[in-house]
Amino acid sequence: MEYRLNTRCVQAGYTPGGGEPRQIPIIQSTTFKYDTSEDMGKLFDLEASGYFYSRLQNPTCDMVAAKIASLEGGAAGMLTSSGQAANFFALFNICECGSHIVASSSIYGGTFNLIAVTMAKMGIEATFVSPDCTEEELSAAFKDNTRAVFGETIANPALTVLDIEKFAKAAHAHGVPLIVDNTFPTPVNCRPIEWGADIVTHSTTKYMDGHGSCIGGAIVDAGHFDWMAHADKFPGLCTPDESYHGITYAEKFGKEGAFITKCTAQLMRDFGCKQSPQDAYVLNLGLESLHVRMPRHVENGQAVAEYLQTRPEVAHVSYPTLKGDKYYELAAKYLPNGGCGVVSFELKGGRAAAEKFMKGLKLAAIETHVADARTCCLNPATSTHRQMTEEQLNAAGIPAGLVRMSCGLEDKADLIADLEQAFAGMA
Numbered sequence: 001m002e003y004r005l006n007t008r009c010v011q012a013g014y015t016p017g018g019g020e021p022r023q024i025p026i027i028q029s030t031t032f033k034y035d036t037s038e039d040m041g042k043l044f045d046l047e048a049s050g051y052f053y054s055r056l057q058n059p060t061c062d063m064v065a066a067k068i069a070s071l072e073g074g075a076a077g078m079l080t081s082s083g084q085a086a087n088f089f090a091l092f093n094i095c096e097c098g099s100h101i102v103a104s105s106s107i108y109g110g111t112f113n114l115i116a117v118t119m120a121k122m123g124i125e126a127t128f129v130s131p132d133c134t135e136e137e138l139s140a141a142f143k144d145n146t147r148a149v150f151g152e153t154i155a156n157p158a159l160t161v162l163d164i165e166k167f168a169k170a171a172h173a174h175g176v177p178l179i180v181d182n183t184f185p186t187p188v189n190c191r192p193i194e195w196g197a198d199i200v201t202h203s204t205t206k207y208m209d210g211h212g213s214c215i216g217g218a219i220v221d222a223g224h225f226d227w228m229a230h231a232d233k234f235p236g237l238c239t240p241d242e243s244y245h246g247i248t249y250a251e252k253f254g255k256e257g258a259f260i261t262k263c264t265a266q267l268m269r270d271f272g273c274k275q276s277p278q279d280a281y282v283l284n285l286g287l288e289s290l291h292v293r294m295p296r297h298v299e300n301g302q303a304v305a306e307y308l309q310t311r312p313e314v315a316h317v318s319y320p321t322l323k324g325d326k327y328y329e330l331a332a333k334y335l336p337n338g339g340c341g342v343v344s345f346e347l348k349g350g351r352a353a354a355e356k357f358m359k360g361l362k363l364a365a366i367e368t369h370v371a372d373a374r375t376c377c378l379n380p381a382t383s384t385h386r387q388m389t390e391e392q393l394n395a396a397g398i399p400a401g402l403v404r405m406s407c408g409l410e411d412k413a414d415l416i417a418d419l420e421q422a423f424a425g426m427a
């Protein structure tokens with residue numbers, strides 16, 4: 001029987017037998033013992049599944065990856081040491097020097113830098129398209145060497161909502177998969193695979209961990225994409241890998257297993273961006289309450305967004321499920337239970353007003369973080385985007401008076417009271 005999402009948040013990924021630990025065991029071991037070198041050889045040849053070295057695979061990490069794959073409705077999953085590593089691996093598993101990526105321009109700054117700067121140095125080019133582009137504009141961005149399409153369900157920090165079906169349709173029409181970073185809504189609020197995404201990634205650092213404890217990432221493969229039908233585009237999956245005695249991933253592991261097996265066997269082996277078993281254990285504690293926490297983040301985000309909209313000091317509020325928001329319709333379709341707890345708003349009076357306002361906050365802390373239990377906020381103009389001039393900030397769609405507020409799990413009345421006293425202090 002397939003349990004409901006709430007139950008899977010608590011129990012998926014690990015079913016103990018009689019006398020075994022109730023909580024997932026932390027397998028704090030770099031290596032694993034075998035009786036014969038023949039047994040071990042089979043593991044190295046990918047002829048048998050099992051553990052031999054925790055740089056590639058560790059049982060604790062695999063239990064937690066299996067839970068996340070189950071929540072997303074995917075066929076297979078893996079953990080990585082960070083969200084950055086998850087997005088890099090997801091792309092680099094199917095791209096190489098000479099490949100091209102179509103990506104939404106509205107994505108996390110770190111991912112934009114990864115694709116636009118670092119992967120460009122590896123000879124992988126990208127075309128960035130507005131998430132609001134027409135189907136024709138999207139189609140025009142593809143080239144013969146395009147190998148993947150990338151976007152974020154709810155973009156950090158712009159809070160744009162990706163039309164997943166539109167992007168999936170374009171990707172599939174061009175014979176490539178759609179990769180969606182689902183960090184902000186989490187599978188509690190959106191499951192991109194149900195809308196046509198092929199690969200889903202996460203910075204588990206955010207709501208999945210949810211307590212600001214551990215940096216981590218995850219990759220989930222839907223197991224739907226037919227690599228062999230586009231074998232010319234994906235030689236890494238569809239031709240023999242000499243480093244594993246000539247096995248062909250798409251043949252040996254099928255649609256369900258090829259992507260994650262190759263990503264583990266090659267990229268984890270060579271780059272080693274592994275999550276530690278300790279961190280995976282902490283991440284799993286967060287996942288056990290994800291379905292309880294997300295609705296509260298949404299409730300607080302919605303209440304704060306509605307309150308901010310009534311303030312004369314505020315020029316504009318962005319929150320996808322706020323009536324009148326540019327993404328309200330898309331949010332109603334993809335995020336019927338709400339999106340996340342992050343709200344962006346622009347204060348009249350620019351940088352100086354934002355600085356004064358934030359100094360007045362008592363409960364909301366100033367941090368370069370989002371999506372944990374404690375409310376925090378950030379003014380990009382005086383922190384992450386500090387080097388930019390007023391003109392450059394406006395061109396980037398980040399006005400100097402913009403404040404990004406991540407609503408935690410506190411009482412919403414206290415959050416609003418905190419905002420109210422900060423506004424009073426500005427007068």
Ligand SMILES: *Cc1c(COP(=O)(O)O)cnc(C)c1O
Nearest residue numbers: 082083084108156183203205216
């Ligand atoms: C934070 C974030 C990342 C990067 O994740 P790290 O865990 O910090 O490496 C990637 N995508 C999104 C949407 C994020 O919010």
